[in-house]
Amino acid sequence: MTSDTPHLAEAFRLFDAANSADPTLEPGDDGQPVPKELLYAQRMSACLARVAPAAPEAVRLAARCQHLERWQIPRADFPMTRPGYHQWRNTLKQFHAERAGQLLTQAGYPPVGIERVQQLVQKLNLKSDPDVQLLEDVICLVFLEHYFLPFAAQHPEEKVIEIVQKTWPKMTERGHTLALQLPFSPEALALVTKALER
Template identity: 65%
Template sequence: MSTFPDFRRFAAAFEAFDNANAEDPNPETDANGRVWPKELLYAQRMSECLARVAPGAPEAVQLAARCQHIRRWTIPRQSFPLDRPGYHRWRNSLKQYHAELAGQLLAEVGYEPAVIGRVQALVQKQQLALDPEVQLLEDVICLVFLEYYFLDFARQHPEEKVIDIVKKTWRKMSPQGQEWALQLALPLQAQGLVAKALA
């Protein structure tokens, strides 16, 4: 984690994000058998991945990574029609909600509007094709999915759909992000599915 001019404010923001995500009623077990609130574990995985691939990432990117799914469970997928337009409406609603809540918490710990606006733009993935910091965040999102969530997803869906998801995920990543993905120590089953998608 980088040291910023006001590290106490940065640490307070992380604490506020983590306290919000600690209320997630959905449990998830990590590789060591410890049970976590699901979104709290996801947020920590995002920060750990970002620190691994881009240890000098700007403060706003580190903040955005930590709050990218903040209180995600409060807007369930089932609250929108279970079709493609409903899926996109759900995702857009989540982005706006995450950005608004993150902005409130950042303001409470003393961040100025410019930083808050930057974090909100990152969380909403604005200018993805043009902004390298948004692309870095997107790369980390994809890496965390592949490393921690992909295999469970694959077990729940037909192989054809899984391969299509990998292709879509790959297209979202930068060449550097793709290189990082190829370095992940994925289980053999996951490696095989990724290889089929990239063939």
Template identity: 65%
Template sequence: MSLPSARFAAALEKFDALNAEDPNQDTDAEGRVWPKELLYGQRMSAGLAQVAHGAPEPVQLAARCQHIRRWAIPRQDFPLDRAGYHRWRNTLKQYHAEVAGQVLAEAGYEEATITRVQALLQKKELAHDADVQLLEDVICLVFLEHYFLAFARQHPEEKVIDIVQKTWRKMTPQGHALALKLPLPAEAQALVAKALA
């Protein structure tokens, strides 16, 4: 396996530095406290390495900056209905793509790679682009493994089941197989089983 390029290392370092500014905190499995989006970026990179070791460089870059500076555009700044949620998500995708583009340009990436990473972040051609689908599988797996149970405890069961079903529809058969092997707590496993029944 080839060593990562200097610009790849520089881009990851800058993504991490930006996400380290997150005022929100999260705790990892060992009980260590992290800036929330810094931990998410680390989990995305680790998840991608498990699912597709040696994934294309643009996918590795997009995985690490998937939520770059996400806290800068809070959910509560948009109407708290379905339309507001979709506006928030689309605004975030555009923002993540812009910030990532700036970082990648500063790191020395050419326009083609920058455009590719931005397309991945915006989930363009999800049903037809294998790299976008790979990224989506990793997003779903990271959610299920690290965030699902906390989410489930905050929402009614019917909403949780609906979310699992929607998540499942976004994933590939390989993603499904990996999801069913995740070491989920019994409570989370029961909810997934109910959603898939």
């Protein structure tokens, strides 16, 4: 796919309309309630535009639909174990890819373009595909900027440190540099620093 095809705006509109049905609301950057996955999608697009303004269109699409209708498959539907967690995550990847494919078809994308977005959404060939790696950097940056501190408030410090230590190797060196430039609160910065020092 070439950048900015006529179908891009329609795909974003369809993704956002789908995510607007999320029953869970969260405060947006202006404090007003926003459907959770719509807010996440907007944050993903904003981060990608900031760190890679010339990103391929397929990456822009994959960023916008990364958590497409995520609430449809609750974590509670799977065993509350590590294998259950991985089963849930793998099921979500397939679901997001399928739903993205349906909406991209509706937006007018050709099969080859849809398949590329689905590969990205499922994060296939992470370490060997630079587009997948870029998407992973953005996912990690959005988590660290917007969701890390709320996560830390709900879990023991050791668990939080473990998450940072698992997140860090997924990122590129440029991702690491960008992460350390995020506007962390003193509390969040202390946790990240402690995790990286170990």
